[in-house]
Amino acid sequence: MCRVIVFAGTTEGRKLSAFLEERQIPAMICVATEYGESVLEEYAQLEVHRGRLDQEDMRKLFEEKGPEVVIDATHPYAVEVTKNIRTACEKSGRTYIRVVRKSEEYKKYGKNIYVDSAAEAARYLSGTAGNIFLTTGSKELGAFTEIPDYEERVYARVLPAPEIIGVCAKLGIRGKHVICMQGPFSEALNEAMFAQCHAAYVVTKESGTAGGFREKEQAAEQLGIPLVIIGRPKKEEGLSLEQCKEMLEKQFQKETDGRTKEMRDQSEKGRRRRVSLVGIGMGSAETMTGEASRTCREADLLIGAKRMTEAVRQEGQQIFCAYRAEEILEYIKEHPQYENVAVVLSGDVGFFSGAKDFLGHVKEQEENLEIRVIPGISSLVYFCAKLHVPWEKVKAISVHGREEGLVSGVREHPMVFALAGGKNQIAELCKRLTAYGFGDCKIAVGERLSYPEERIFQGNVREFCELETDSLAVFLIWNRRAERREVVCGIPDEQFCRGKVPMTKEEVRSISISKLRLWKDAVIYDVGAGTGSVAVEMALQAPDGVVYAVEKNEEAVALLGKNRVAFAVDHLKIVHGKAPEALENLPAPTHVFIGGSSGNLKEILDIVRKKNKAVRVVINAITLETVTEALTYLKEQEISGAEVVSVQTARAREVGRYHMMTGQNPVYVISFGGERQER
DSSP: OOSEEEEOSSHHHHHHHHHHHHTTOOEEEEESSHHHHHTSOOOSSEEEEESOOOHHHHHHHHHHHOOSEEEEOOOTTOHHHHHHHHHHHHHHTOEEEEBOOOOOOOOOSTTEEEESSHHHHHHHHHTOOSEEEEOSOSTTGGGGGGSTTHHHHEEEEEOSOHHHHHHHHHHTOOGGGEEEOOSOOOHHHHHHHHHHTTEEEEEEEOOTTTTTHHHHHHHHHHHTOOEEEEOOSSOOOSBOHHHHHHHHHHHTHHHHHTTTHHHHHHHHHHOOEEEEEEEOBTSSGGGSOHHHHHHHHHOSEEEEOHHHHHHHOOTTOEEEEOOOHHHHHHHHHHOTTOOEEEEEESBOTTSSOTHHHHHHHOOTTOTTEEEEEEOOOOHHHHHHHHHTOOGGGOEEEEOSSOOTTHHHHHHHOSEEEEEOOSTTHHHHHHHHHHHTTOTTSEEEEEESTTSTTOEEEEEEGGGGTTOOOOSSEEEEEEOTTOOOOOOOSOOOGGGSOOTTSOOOOHHHHHHHHHHHOOOTTOEEEEETOTTSHHHHHHHHHOTTSEEEEEEOOHHHHHHHHHHHHHTTOTTEEEEESOTTGGGTTSOOOSEEEESOOTTOHHHHHHHHHHHOTTOEEEEEEOSHHHHHHHHHHHHHTTOOSOEEEEEOOEEEEEETTEEEEEEOOOEEEEEEOOTTOOO
16 A cells, blocks of 8 residues: 655655655655655655656656545756646646745855756856856756767766766767766865866756755855856745645644654654754845855754744755743654754844753753754954954853843943843943942943944943934943952951841841852842941852842831942842741742841741751851751751851940940841752
């Protein structure tokens, strides 16, 4: 029983054959020559018919085998064969499917010469001088015998089949003028062969990705020789290879999911599908690397944000618009017909890219996925090159979808590069920087980099507070007064705006913060923040993190705002409210300092440990009741490794000509947790 007949002899035909074998769909593969049969794999489930068929032969074959579908995967230039297959299907009442090869954009190279046929190419070349390298196959060789001295000028690259070599010999193309090789051919190999033959012209069909067209074009461009391109006979209608696979999958779903499911699962397990994470630069063809361009061009399926896929999509290429890793992996899993997938990402895969998230979601047991990571040109590298600025010492951050890090970055680094994330966002950021005292810093803004409408302009931060910019924008800020502050505990109390709000004194503050064991990128709660002395010091020690200062007192909230600006710690977020309610919508903390609990210590500890069981906690207690409440909680929750330290300090004061010590109230510093935290 034969459910499908495929007319192959092409890359698409071979891939369809493998697809039908894997899914155990009964099929016959038709090839014209012995060589066409030899390049097929050994298939246990498929029947192979070798030999040329005319229209009547095809009709008889269809009636004998009774296929439900006839698939024409012959070469785009095999016009007569396609006509015969289509007509035979009409006469025998069979469903005809034409697999259309993807076309490509190829007008980049200025020396391309376009003709409509092999005969026209021969007429053009008859008026030229120099060697001619033919990559058009054996069927059109006769047309080029019209060229004067063709025996000496023409070098023909053909398939290594005896009958084809015989054709070349009959036409007078012999010896070193016949190059028998089976592709695919890389750009480097093409270039070497063109150069070896001293080619003045290369002749090719517009054979698309599967036919290695781009590799020929790039090789010709490297050598500076014209490419004579024979255009396709006409624009065909049909299905892409991937669409054809999807159609077959649906039509024979019951069979592939039922009787042959176990065999399919085994086949899928052994078949490795390629998924490439591709950095495509800023989105224009000019800023893509050759490897990235080639990978996108050869992909069965492109996945990425709409702007990214549209920037690289070839005619007829399948796309799926998505950027979430889970969604992408699920789609790949549900569509096994796509064997070569490219996930396109802006800029470079290692610079604020979704590649990190994707790789984090790929499970080790997914052995059938071969993951490749292909770097691109980042906007940082491109923009700094435009400004003649070495980027090796630039502090790079992103404000795309987040706000933390910009102010502290500008405060501490002479040069800061940032990726913006929305229309006119740079103006808002300039307003914030101006409020923190950086309005006089120099700034350069670049929008729609690498596109024809690219704009780069410079000024100072204050001047750009009303600047209208595109959503695709970056900027670089120079702060000549940047200071790398020492990471110290114990900023003098008098440096803070204090008012009448209680403040943790610097000696106790130093001990308490040291017990927190902060990370540079920690997520910290300061509960009962008061004036913010602890919050400010924690923010300075965690420049890449964020501090949430939770305070219910309005006067204290105002002082918090003043101290945040005074110390330029924009990543200190003020939360006006009472704990534990004010903690509900905050992200999970890595560290928590509790300076005041208003009698809600147990509830506060419950909620922070619910968000992160391994959170590191430090509590400052003045009253014995608070100490008792904390110790009771530790015992009830069976928390081991807790530490309790009693701190009492005294300060000297002048009394006449003497100095006397004035004692401060004792403070109990209770710390626990953090042992199992992972970064």
